[in-house]
Amino acid sequence: MKIATIRRTNATATVVVDSPTTGRLIPGISSVQELLQSPTWRTIAESASQLIHFAPQDLAPVIPRPEKIICVGLNYAQHIREMGRELPEVPTLFIKFADALTGPFDTVTIPESAAACLDAEAELAVIIGSTAHRVSAEEAHSHIAGYALMNDYTQRDWQRRTLQFHQGKSYFRSSGFGPWMTTADAFDPTRAHRLTCHWDQELFQEGSTDDLIFSCAELVSFCSQIYPLNPGDVIATGTPHGVGFAREPQRFIRSGQTVRIAIEGLGEIANRTVIVPDTQ
Structure with a gap:
């Protein structure tokens, strides 16, 4: 469903x-x-x-204003290597605010002063369906309502100003989220589902959901040890290799480009970026 x-x-x-x-x-x-x-x-x-x-x-946005949006960094092995980092022993978490979300086919508007290093990250998002607190990975499945797609839209220069990711990850109405929730009984993230990200017609990212270092159930369990996960909370599970920042030469989203993210079994989202003068 x-x-x-x-x-x-x-x-x-x-x-x-x-x-x-x-x-x-x-x-x-x-x-x-x-x-x-x-x-x-x-x-x-x-x-x-x-x-x-x-x-x-x-x-x-399929969940318009989640109480929590928990993002997982460094969760695909190839992406970790392209970013020059070591494989993590525990999930790397950061927070995105609900103000960052936008519809799955909305235009993303960015002022020139914030548009120097725009990047896209295709992600599988987990949507919580019932309160999970201190649950095991085995128990976690019963607390997942379903899955959707998210673009962890990123300003790389803002992200890398400090050791904290948040400031480059939560820009107002930048992260497409949807197109809908596919219920957990209709999608198995442990199987190999192709995940892609195109900028216009050019393929940037390609991976598989079975390549996650920490599975969806493990992430739900891990986060639930910190605080209760409530219905409508969202976990964005990380992104595969191919981001613009890690390319030689580096590539960044320009005005008029459309980022299209797809996961087999879940559909696709597509957001066009428009860069405007700071006065608008």
């Missing part, structure tokens, strides 16, 4: 997705985030029946 948050006039709504442009409305539920607050969310979604049409541009 695929469930999306869509924009309607002055509001958002939740639909069970049947095709890229059609679905069934879940009445009275404004977002996937709100849906997951109910322990019977799956039953509620399965009862949806009212046909609705939408355009890709109507899709909002």
